[in-house]
């Protein structure tokens with residue numbers, strides 16, 4: 527199956543918004559994470575929302591974001607299996623003209639998130655509306671916008687003061703911009719928030735959703751910085767019109783944790799003992815000791831990472847309620 531576009535994604539979110547369930551939108555920062563997520567989504571028969579930010583496009587495109595988006599789009603188009611796979615470009619900064627033009631013109635993204643939430647209301651509206659017009663002119667991709675300020679660390683930028691989203695402003699914002707999804711600030715944080723007491727205002731998400739629906743606006747809410755949320759908190763948010771929960775940090779940690787345990791366990795099969803010459807050139811041909819290919823083949827760790835990421839995604843899709851509900855099979 528190919529990568530799906532905005533029209534199909536619109537139907538997927540509409541069903542979720544009406545049905546009171548949601549999707550974990552999973553950031554890809556490394557190919558093994560993407561492979562694991564694809565496997566997890568197929569195992570749980572959920573449609574899959576994958577996300578990339580500028581820094582990942584740079585990483586995968588060797589510094590060139592257009593090449594990075596080609597790599598991601600082409601790879602996912604080739605690898606997407608029996609469920610719907612959608613690509614969202616996450617946190618496109620409003621001032622980033624280069625990235626705006628690249629993602630708007632590209633066929634791969636089913637949705638694009640513009641971030642002008644650090645601007646005053648009117649500027650946020652103007653920037654978002656401009657992107658909505660550009661995207662509508664170019665194709666069928668959806669636009670996610672953000673109102674309010676989410677604290678935490680996003681691509682190295684740290685925001686300390688959260689500003690909660692105001693329900694009345696949310697209605698005016700959606701009416702004036704025509705955005706398809708609205709990211710709200712209700713107390714989550716970008717980056718690692720686990721272990722801290724989040725002042726999560728679930729009632730505020732409810733108020734925003736109620737206000738939007740009362741105004742006749744069918745706009746799913748998005749929660750960024752969901753890595754630190756408990757299953758109970760996610761379940762409660764899904765009752766309030768939240769249909770997309772962004773998870774990035776959790777997968778990065780699971781990758782690192784899997785790798786750390788693996789290499790600690792197998793260190794003596796890779797690192798030569800102190801009394802053996804460090805003869806990498808001849809792969810220790812003269813020594814009694816030899817490194818173990820069954821361990822140092824990078825695919826051995828890669829498979830473990832994929833399995834772990836798949837397991838985590840199956841758990842998260844169960845909590846979000848999308849498990850068993852693929853509409854694109």
Ligand SMILES: [Zn+2]
Nearest residue numbers: 716750751772
């Ligand atoms: Zn975010």
